[in-house]
Amino acid sequence: xxxxxxxxxxxxxxxxxxxxxxxxxxxxxxxxxxxxxxxxxxxxxxxxxxxxxxxxxxxxxxxxxxxxxxxxxxxxxxxxxxxxxxxxxxxxxxxxxxxxxxxxxxxxxxxxxxxxxxxxxxxxxxxxxxxxxxxxxxxxxxxxxxxxxxxxxxxxxxxxxxxxxxxxxxxxxxxxxxxxxxxxxxxxxxxxxxxxxxxxxxxxxxxxxxxxxxxxxxxxxxxxxxxxxxxxxxxxxxxxxxxxxxxxxxxxxxxxxxxxxxxxxxxxxxxxxxxxxxxxxxxxxxxxx
Numbered sequence: 001x002x003x004x005x006x007x008x009x010x011x012x013x014x015x016x017x018x019x020x021x022x023x024x025x026x027x028x029x030x031x032x033x034x035x036x037x038x039x040x041x042x043x044x045x046x047x048x049x050x051x052x053x054x055x056x057x058x059x060x061x062x063x064x065x066x067x068x069x070x071x072x073x074x075x076x077x078x079x080x081x082x083x084x085x086x087x088x089x090x091x092x093x094x095x096x097x098x099x100x101x102x103x104x105x106x107x108x109x110x111x112x113x114x115x116x117x118x119x120x121x122x123x124x125x126x127x128x129x130x131x132x133x134x135x136x137x138x139x140x141x142x143x144x145x146x147x148x149x150x151x152x153x154x155x156x157x158x159x160x161x162x163x164x165x166x167x168x169x170x171x172x173x174x175x176x177x178x179x180x181x182x183x184x185x186x187x188x189x190x191x192x193x194x195x196x197x198x199x200x201x202x203x204x205x206x207x208x209x210x211x212x213x214x215x216x217x218x219x220x221x222x223x224x225x226x227x228x229x230x231x232x233x234x235x236x237x238x239x240x241x242x243x244x245x246x247x248x249x250x251x252x253x254x255x256x257x258x259x260x261x262x263x264x265x266x267x268x269x270x271x272x273x274x275x276x277x278x279x280x281x282x283x284x285x286x287x288x289x
Contacts, residue, residue, distance in 0.1 A: 002151035003076040003119060005110055011075075012106040013066035018065045019100045022050045023190075031185040032219035036177035047223075053097040057237045058222040060095050061135040061215055062088070062147045062189045064103035069123075070143075077121075078147040080194065080201055084214035085120060085141035086243045088160065094235040108140060112153030119145045119153075144217060146205075147214040160196050161243050161282035164267040170257035174224045176217075176269035176270075180251035186216040211247040217254065217280065218242060221270060224256050225285050229266060230272060235288075238264075242283040248272060254279070263289040 029035070029047035034056075038044050046054050069081045108124040120142055127137045179185075191213055194201040202210045218220040222240050230236035248254065253273040258266050264287060270280035 002115075003110075003121075003145060003148040004074065004155055005112075005151045008075045008077075008107055008121065009110045010107060011069075013069060016064040016066060016103045016105070017100065018064040018103070018128075019084060020098060021120055022053050022098045025055045025059060025097045026050070026052060028062060028189050028219070029056055029187070029223075031182065031189055032056065032058070032216060032223055033177035033179070033182070036179055043227060044282060046232065048258065054234050055095045055097045056219065056223055057091050057095055057137075057226070057234050058089065058215075058219040058240065059189075060091070061089065061139060061218075062191070063101050063127060065107040065125075065190060066103070066123075081146040081148075081205055082193075082195075083144040083146065083205075083247075084141065084244050085144040086140075086161065086241075087215065087218055088140040088142075088239075088241045090138045090239045091237055092137060093129075095136055096129070101136065102128045102130050102191055106126070110153060112151055113149045115150030118147065119151070124238050161241060161284070163282055164259060164269050166259075166269075168259075171256045171260045172228060172258040174228055174256040174258070176220045176224060176254040176256055178251050181224060182216060183212050183250045186213050186219075191215065207247060209249065214244045214248075217248045217270065218244075218255070221256055221268065221280065221283070222285075225258075225266070225268070226289070229258075229285075232286050237285065237287050239284070239286040241285075242268075242270075242280045244279070245281045246272070246277045246279045248279050 026048050034047045037042045105125040109122040111120040123141045125139050196210050255271045255273050258268045266285050268283035272279050
């Protein structure tokens with residue numbers, strides 16, 4: 001049934017605060033595959049060993065999210081029929097390995113695709129350092145509500161991503177580590193949606209088995225870009241945007257393909273190798289050279 005456009009559009013959520021520890025930073029890194037293949041490599045230990053620990057920039061997406069808004073009955077969203085469509089992240093300052101943050105969130109757009117075609121909802125967030133007030137990251141989530149279109153709105157979703165030019169071979173490809181229990185780890189960072197663990201819920205959403213969190217595969221991409229293009233310096237990553245085009249199943253091999261677009265920018269897409277399917281497309285990352 002349609003969502004309640006009037007209740008949802010422009011909604012602002014109470015600021016959320018979260019204190020996090022080095023343990024949380026390590027858990028996040030493990031959940032996106034750090035240490036899976038090279039557990040004692042110094043480049044991996046940077047994110048999983050408390051001595052000199054650094055936080056992966058994409059962990060910002062997991063910190064202090066708005067509480068339970070997707071299941072709030074005021075909005076009429078079908079909670080078990082939601083997919084992550086796109087993700088945008090801009091990093092303003094390095095994320096500390098431990099500390100406290102404040103998150104400010106609002107609904108930035110609601111777009112009707114029509115009866116039976118669903119709706120797109122944009123959630124925008126700002127993440128600030130609780131102690132200094134410094135802006136650490138800004139982000140926008142585009143969420144696809146499969147069953148909630150037809151509320152009478154117009155589908156005018158702004159195109160924020162453009163196709164990756166693939167007429168020439170990619171400049172670099174990276175195989176990403178994959179493990180069958182990865183979704184079980186990643187959900188401990190905060191996203192406990194049953195689609196990623198409950199076979200019955202996955203089947204009701206049209207999947208043969210539980211799927212990996214989109215932001216888990218996104219974090220794997222961010223980690224690979226930091227390692228290969230930023231000399232493993234997480235402070236050099238400035239932005240990471242992508243479109244989720246197909247689900248990822250835990251444990252399946254993934255290949256990240258990268259095309260350089262200049263000294264400070266790269267385009268990318270992510271493939272599920274065995275299925276020959278693009279699972280992230282129109283990706284762009286910015287970084288300090």
